Amino acid sequence: MQTNLADFIKDTPEGREADAILRTCVHCGFCLSTCPTYLLLGDELDSPRGRIYLVKQVLEGNPATEKTQLHLDRCLTCRACETTCPSGVKYGHLVDIGRAVVERQVGRKGFDSVQRTALRKMLPSPAFTPLLKLGQAFRGLVPAKFREAIPPAQAATPWPEARHGRKMLVLDGCVQPAMAPNINAALARVLDRLGISLVRPQGGGCCGAVSYHLHDQEGGLDYARRNIDAWWRYLQQGYEAVIVTASGCGASVKDYGHLLRNDAAYAEKAAKVSSLMRDPAEVLLAENQRLAALLVLENAPANLQKRRVAFHSPCTLQHALKISGPVEQILRLAGFELTPVPDAHLCCGSAGTYSMLQPELSKQLLRNKVTALESGGPEMVVTANIGCLVHIQSGTGIPVRHWVEALDRALEDPRVRTGEAAFIDEIA
Secondary structure, three states, X not given: XXXXXXXXXXXOHHHHHXXXXXXXXXXXXXXXXXXXXXXXXXXXXXXXXXXXXXXXXXXXXXXXXXXXXXXXXXXXXXXXXXXXOOOOXXXXXXXXXXXXXXXXXXXXXXXXXXXXXXXXXXXXXXXXXXXXXXXXXXXXXXXXXHHOOOOOOOOOOOOOXXXXXXXXXXXXXXXXXHHOOHHHHHHHHHHHHOOEEEEOOOOOOOOOHHHHHOOOHHHHHHHHHHHHHHHXXXXXXXXXXXXXXXXXXXXHHHOHHHHOOOOOOOHHHHHHHHHHEEOHHHHHHHOHHHHHHXXXXXXXXXXXHOOEEEEEOOHHHHHHOOOOOHHHHHHHHOOXXXXXXXXXXXXXXXXXXXXXXXXHHHHHHHHHHHXXXXXXXOOEEEEOOHHHHHHHHOOOOOOEEEHHHHHHHHHOOHHHHHHHHHHHHHHO
16 A cells, blocks of 8 residues: 655654555455445455555645544554454554554544543543442442442452462552452462462552543553553562463553653563563463363363363454463363354454443344354353453353353362362373
């Protein structure tokens, strides 16, 4: 694609990056077939190719309009188009650049502005936890259309002490500890059985994605810097990785090196952190032999061996982190039977704050996703991202859990626990 960027951006880091991405696109249209919003709306401007043209026009000096903003707002940033694209167009980075420029030119008005500001301020804030608990306490009194957005209260479960020589950090984040405090604890227990201690660092917090994608990119980068500062001393002590159990946050942390590449004070550290970021599936797959020893089938509980589960692979896992297959492999190793999920590459409609900002489109995508997940008759749905978990649970009566919680339950059987030391010693 030929480009002629306007003077206001062409010699900036963002302009040079956008120009390189735009020139990669060859107009093939393969992306249309995997774009959730194009499949729903049938409008080329609600496809990746159409949005690329819109961004190109704005960067070449054509004034952005509210219509431009609308089509960019409708994008889920699911990045399924990146998986499909034969030319390797980095659409996610391009749309971030385009949205920032359009935001400066068009701005926000009325309720739209208030809503986005409230989400940006509230979700990463320490005040989110008490507000959620208040909502959960009065959940039964909340109107039905709002009740589904409030997950039932979940009690925290035990976290093993850091007793092993091998240690890894975990991102506690902002929303997940309040909504589902058992997820990170479940991973800590699984890793503890494998001889790895999972440690919650002092400091840090939100990964920065909420602010970054709600038109406060500098605020999002500040969250990234805060996490890097909090983690750095642990990494210097030999901690092996930073594990992120929410794939949406994991995609953000994996991008720290790119986002802070022009920050002289943080570029090197950010690149290091990104290189050490791991999804739980990556860590557990690397420990496959030890995990297999703990999950010898004759020792796995019979009811879990036969349990049918549907795995929803979040967009951030399969399209942003490019991780496809390891979770399914681990679940099968644990004795679960995975049911088929048609169109597994399509978004569930959660997409961070998308379900709140684009509720109609989000609900259509949710209905389609629940139909696909339920089609194989599973007893449980498992996923890898807190946003997807809460969103999908709002649309189905089938229990929805993080897949690490399911694995933790499979390892809880007394027969497995009794033999775990011997099994590990055998293969060490």
